[in-house]
Amino acid sequence: MRFVIALVSAALAASVIVSAAPASDAPDPAADAEAFRNYFVTKFPKVKLEDFVNGPYSMNKDMRRQWQEKEEFPPYEFALEAGKEMFAAPFKNGKTYADCFENGGIGVRQNFPYFDAKQGEVITLELALNRCRTANGEAPLSYVKDEMASLTAYMAFTSRGKPFDIKIPDDPRALAAYENGKRYFYTRRGQLNFSCASCHVQSPGERLRAEILAPALGILNAMPIYRSEWAGMGTISRRFITCNSQTRAVPEEAQSEDYRDLEYFLSYVSNGLPISGPGARP
Amino acid sequence: MASTIRVRAIANGDTTEVQALIQHPMDSGFVKDAQGAVIPAHFIQQLSFEHNGKRVFLADWGPAVAKDPYVKFAFKGAAKGDELKISWVDNKGASDSTTAKIQ
Numbered sequence: 372m373r374f375v376i377a378l379v380s381a382a383l384a385a386s387v388i389v390s391a392a393p394a395s396d397a398p399d400p401a402a403d404a405e406a407f408r409n410y411f412v413t414k415f416p417k418v419k420l421e422d423f424v425n426g427p428y429s430m431n432k433d434m435r436r437q438w439q440e441k442e443e444f445p446p447y448e449f450a451l452e453a454g455k456e457m458f459a460a461p462f463k464n465g466k467t468y469a470d471c472f473e474n475g476g477i478g479v480r481q482n483f484p485y486f487d488a489k490q491g492e493v494i495t496l497e498l499a500l501n502r503c504r505t506a507n508g509e510a511p512l513s514y515v516k517d518e519m520a521s522l523t524a525y526m527a528f529t530s531r532g533k534p535f536d537i538k539i540p541d542d543p544r545a546l547a548a549y550e551n552g553k554r555y556f557y558t559r560r561g562q563l564n565f566s567c568a569s570c571h572v573q574s575p576g577e578r579l580r581a582e583i584l585a586p587a588l589g590i591l592n593a594m595p596i597y598r599s600e601w602a603g604m605g606t607i608s609r610r611f612i613t614c615n616s617q618t619r620a621v622p623e624e625a626q627s628e629d630y631r632d633l634e635y636f637l638s639y640v641s642n643g644l645p646i647s648g649p650g651a652r653p
Numbered sequence: 654m655a656s657t658i659r660v661r662a663i664a665n666g667d668t669t670e671v672q673a674l675i676q677h678p679m680d681s682g683f684v685k686d687a688q689g690a691v692i693p694a695h696f697i698q699q700l701s702f703e704h705n706g707k708r709v710f711l712a713d714w715g716p717a718v719a720k721d722p723y724v725k726f727a728f729k730g731a732a733k734g735d736e737l738k739i740s741w742v743d744n745k746g747a748s749d750s751t752t753a754k755i756q
C-alpha cells in the first residue's frame with residue numbers, strides 16, 4: 372500500500388512538472404499573444420500600446436507630424452464614401468450586404484477573421500464579403516483593391532476604436548489554422564530569404580530604403596490602407612501579395628488558405644488593440 | 654455622382670487656409686495597361702479658386718501631377734461665411750465645380 376501511494380505521488384509530482392513547463396511545441400495561442408505583445412512593449416518602451424496600430428507613425432516623429440496633417444484631409448475619403456454607397460446599394464435580388472452580417476455589418480470588423488466550425492476554415496472579412504455576393508447571385512469582386520478596399524474601408528471605419536476580438540474555438544482545426552498562420556509568418560522564403568518577421572518583428576522602426584517598417588503588432592488594425600506608393604487603396608490581400616513579391620518570393624493567390632491563416636494569427640496576437648482603419652501610409 | 658472636389662476653407666484672422674482634394678485619374682500618357690496598350694493622357698489642366706468673383710488661386714497643371722491631387726494654400730481678405738468657388742477643367746474638356754463656405 373505504501374508503495375502504491377509513493378508511486379502515485381511520484382506520478383503527481385511528474386505531472387506538476389510537466390504542466391509547469393509545457394513542451395515548447397504544444398500550441399498555446401494565449402501565451403504566444405502575450406509574448407508577442409511583451410516583445411514589442413519591451414522593445415519600444417516609449418510607444419503606448421494602442422499607438423502600435425499607427426504603424427510607422429508610432430516609430431518616427433517626423434512622419435507622425437506629416438501624417439497628422441494628412442489625417443485632417445485623409446486620402447481615403449473618396450474610398451470611404453464609395454464604400455458607404457456600395458454597402459447600402461441593394462443587390463439584384465433586393466438584399467444588401469447588411470443582410471449577410473451581424474448587426475447589419477456596422478461595427479463588426481474587429482470580429483474578423485473568425486474560424487467557421489461548419490466549413491472548417493478561417494473566414495476573413497474580404498472572403499465573407501465575396502461569399503455574401505455569390506450567395507446573392509452577384510459576381511465576386513477582386514480581392515486586392517478598388518471596390519473591395521472601399522467596402523472594407525467603410526466597415527473598418529464603423530468599427531474604429533473597437534478592440535480586435537479574435538477567438539480561437541476549442542477545435543483542433545482552428546488551432547491548426549492558427550499554427551499554420553504562425554508558421555507562415557516565421558518561415559523565410561524568396562530570393563532575399565526574408566520571413567514576415569524579419570522586417571516586422573526584428574526591424575520595425577528601421578528604414579528599408581525610404582520606408583519605415585511597421586511593427587507586426589497591430590499591423591492589420593489599420594487595414595485597408597491608402598498607400599501613396601500605390602496611388603490608391605489596398606486590402607490585406609494586396610498587402611500580403613506585395614510583401615511576398617518585395618522579398619522576391621512567389622505570392623500566393625489572394626485569400627489562399629495560407630494568407631487567411633496568416634491573417635488569423637496576426638489578428639489574434641493583436642487582440643485588444645483598437646481598429647484604426649482605414650489608414651494612410653506613404 | 655458625388656462631387657469630385659472636397660474643400661475645407663478655414664478663416665483665421667485675416668488669413669484663410671484652404672485645403673482641397675480632387676478625385677481625378679491624372680493619367681500621364683506614358684503608362685501602359687495590363688494588355689500593353691498605352692493609357693491616353695488624361696489630366697487636369699486648370700484648377701481655379703474664386704472668392705467673391707475674384708480669382709485667388711490658379712494652377713496650370715500637366716501630366717506630372719499625381720492621381721487624386723491635393724492642394725493647400727492660404728490667402729488674405731476673406732471672412733467667415735464667404736463663399737469660395739472651386740473649378741477644374743481637364744484635357745478632355747471635362748470639368749467640375751463646387752462652392753464651399755469659409756468656416
